[in-house]
Amino acid sequence: MAFWTCTQTATSSEHVHEFDEYMLVVHGCYTLLISGNRIPVNAGEEYLIPRGVAHSGEVVAGTRTIHAFGGHRADRERQP
Numbered sequence: 001m002a003f004w005t006c007t008q009t010a011t012s013s014e015h016v017h018e019f020d021e022y023m024l025v026v027h028g029c030y031t032l033l034i035s036g037n038r039i040p041v042n043a044g045e046e047y048l049i050p051r052g053v054a055h056s057g058e059v060v061a062g063t064r065t066i067h068a069f070g071g072h073r074a075d076r077e078r079q080p
Contacts, residue, residue, distance in 0.1 A: 002067040006059045014056040020070035021049040028063025032056075 006028070014033070023030070024046045032039040032047060033056045041047045049055055051070070059065075 004065050006061060006063045009061045010059055012057045014054050016054050017051055019051050022068040023047050024066045026064040029060050030063055030065055031058040
């Protein structure tokens with residue numbers, strides 16, 4: 001889980017995760033770039049990026065986002 005406040009307008013380079021990424025924009029706008037498509041995600045909107053999908057993004061200064069990254073659950077000890 002990540003909580004980000006972007007203090008300046010920025011871009012991220014294209015990358016791929018081996019797990020799903022769920023994002024919620026709390027304030028501002030985050031534009032996802034997926035397969036040549038620009039997908040603006042505004043305050044109050046959410047987006048799920050499935051694992052293995054190449055993506056990058058552009059964020060406007062002042063934007064706040066919450067990201068939840070799926071994947072391996074915590075290992076637990078088995079009780080005898």
